[in-house]
Structure formats: structure tokens, C-alpha cells
Amino acid sequence: MTSIRERALEAAVDLVGTQGIRALTHARIDAQAGLPRGSTSNHFRTRAALLTGVATWIAEQERGALGAKAAQSFDDVDGFIDLFTEMVELLTGPYAVRTRARYALFLEAASDPELFAPLQAQREAMVAWSANLLSTLGARHPDAATHAFMAFGDGLVLHRLSVDPDAAIRPTVAIAVHGCLSA
Known part of the structure; x- marks a missing residue:
């Protein structure tokens, strides 16, 4: 209940x-x-307590929904591409409303460290996961690759949420992953 x-x-x-x-x-x-x-x-x-509660709730829900997927590790590029594609599909499909709320809270949190904390912790976990996988897959410059890949992921999710909900995911992810590995 x-x-x-x-x-x-x-x-x-x-x-x-x-x-x-x-x-x-x-x-x-x-x-x-x-x-x-x-x-x-x-x-x-208070409104501040409400905003912090919502941000924490979103982070908890995303960990539950995506945590098992993020716990997977890969030593092959196609497996990583498939997994990331599936995560983007979830974030922009069944979890689109929650993803929009997370983005709205990120913008609201820009000047509020307490509100920003749960969102940033969730983001840092995603960055660490991506960095580990990109490094495992042989990225020549893992830090730069991770930064570029995270920016790409944010852009792809935002594009699907706001401009083209049916935009192809896997081919775009494949290009980004291969680019991050070879640069």
C-alpha cells in the first residue's frame, strides 16, 4: 500500500x-x-522541504529503475551501446515525466545547494558508471570521453523530450560511443 x-x-x-x-x-x-x-x-x-523531498524521491526512483542496469559491466562496445540505448528509451519513454521533472529541478537547484545535493549525487553516480565503462572499453582519454559522453547523453535525452520523441537512439549512441573511444 x-x-x-x-x-x-x-x-x-x-x-x-x-x-x-x-x-x-x-x-x-x-x-x-x-x-x-x-x-x-x-x-x-515548506516549499524548500518539498523541493528537496521531490529531488530525493526522483533520485531514489531512478536508482531503483536504472540501478540494476547500471550495475552491469561490459567488456564489449555493443553491449554498452545496447544498455545505454535502453536507458535513454526508458528515460524518454515510460519515465519521461519523471525525467522532465528532474531537469526542471536541476534548473531550480542552480542556486540552492540543499536542493542540488540529491540530484548531483545521482549525476555523479552516472558519471562514475560511464567513466568506468568507457575506461574498460579502452577510451584513450577517459576523463574527456566521459565529459563528452555525458554531455551527449543529456543532449539526446533533452532532444527526445522536447523536439523529437521518436528520434533514433541506437545509431546516435553508437556514433557517440565510438567517437569517445577513438578520440
């Missing part, structure tokens, strides 16, 4: 991911989640 707190957080992610950060109010979350008025504020007294 889903707790009131979880219902509120799920509703908050849905609001931010579909209507933007301005839609995030305690009252709107209560209405979206079908909760009695004041339920969300019982768990998150």
Missing part, C-alpha cells in the same frame, strides 16, 4: 513533469494525489 507521503511525492513529480516547477504547491499536490487538504504540508512544511 502506498503511503500518503509516497502519493504526495508521485503527484508532485507528475505536476512538475507535466506542468513545470510553478505548478508545485502543497494544495495542488493534495488535489492531484486525491489527498485531504494539508496532507502534503504535514510531510513537507
